[in-house]
Amino acid sequence: xxxxxxxxxxxxxxxxxxxxxxxxxxxxxxxxxxxxxxxxxxxxxxxxxxxxxxxxxxxxxxxxxxxxxxxxxxxxxxxxxxxxxxxxxxxxxxxxxxxxx
Numbered sequence: 001x002x003x004x005x006x007x008x009x010x011x012x013x014x015x016x017x018x019x020x021x022x023x024x025x026x027x028x029x030x031x032x033x034x035x036x037x038x039x040x041x042x043x044x045x046x047x048x049x050x051x052x053x054x055x056x057x058x059x060x061x062x063x064x065x066x067x068x069x070x071x072x073x074x075x076x077x078x079x080x081x082x083x084x085x086x087x088x089x090x091x092x093x094x095x096x097x098x099x100x101x
Contacts, residue, residue, distance in 0.1 A: 001080040001093065008073040017075065021066055024049035032063045032082045034090050044069055044101065048090065050082060060084070065097050076101070 008014040021038075028035035028050035035048040047066040052059050061082035068075035078093050080086050086093060 001078055001085055001096065003076065003078050005076045006074065008075070011073045014068055014073045014075050018045060018047065018066060018068060021047050021049045021064075024051045024064075027051060028063070031061045032088075032090070035063075036090075040070075041067075042101070046097075063090070063093065065093050067097065067101050 006014075006017075008017065025035070025038055025047050028048055031052065032048075032050035035050065038045070038047045040046065044067045048064070049066065050061055050063045053062050062079055063082045063086060064077050064079045066075060066077040078097060080093060082088055
């Protein structure tokens with residue numbers, strides 16, 4: 001699992017980046033079953049998403065959790081391979097998020 005922290009120039013820039021996850025959030029319901037709908041949790045925007053990634057002719061699903069503080073232009077996200085990294089379960093990623101977000 002990898003964690004990324006991003007500081008955007010403005011809050012609208014951050015919101016635009018989060019908006020690009022809308023399709024991946026919808027796709028997560030099929031690619032990574034059990035994904036929850038985007039929500040606000042603990043004063044943060046929270047999005048679970050997934051997308052296919054093809055490398056060397058092999059396609060794998062990447063699952064992610066994005067969150068940001070509504071008051072700052074800062075966001076963070078976690079990424080992991082759905083099968084190999086998470087064992088096809090959201091719980092490991094959600095647990096890490098809940099401890100440190």
